[in-house]
């Protein structure tokens with residue numbers, strides 16, 4: 001077997017195998033050797049260019065410049081959590097809490113109905129009762145933190161009036 005480099009009339013080059021040179025001659029003469037590109041039967045042996053020859057028609061090795069790998073798009077950094085919107089306190093009130101709240105309200109209502117409102121005189125009135133100057137009775141009023149502290153120090157028992165969450169003052 002022999003391999004020939006061939007070229008057609010349109011200058012397409014290709015290679016073909018033949019049993020021997022005589023076979024090649026016969027096949028070309030009978031138009032059996034055709035260009036694989038254009039189908040032309042007018043082919044002849046191409047002048048073999050030394051593959052490494054200088055100035056020859058050596059095929060240029062086309063170096064496909066390797067594309068610099070495109071850096072993968074950086075995954076966008078997760079958006080910074082924006083400061084949460086102002087929240088107002090909310091609660092889901094359980095049945096138990098509802099009951100407690102009702103009891104607080106009842107206690108409060110009871111106190112208010114059955115006690116004398118003494119307002120800012122509360123510390124004074126409480127003291128007078130405590131020291132036996134006046135009869136014990138239920139009173140309610142206001143006491144500053146300082147008053148409350150000294151009343152406690154004097155051993156005067158009192159309780160903060162329960163406040164309900166929905167009351168503003």
Ligand SMILES: [Zn+2]
Pocket residue numbers: 008009010011012035036037038039040
């Ligand atoms: Zn051709």
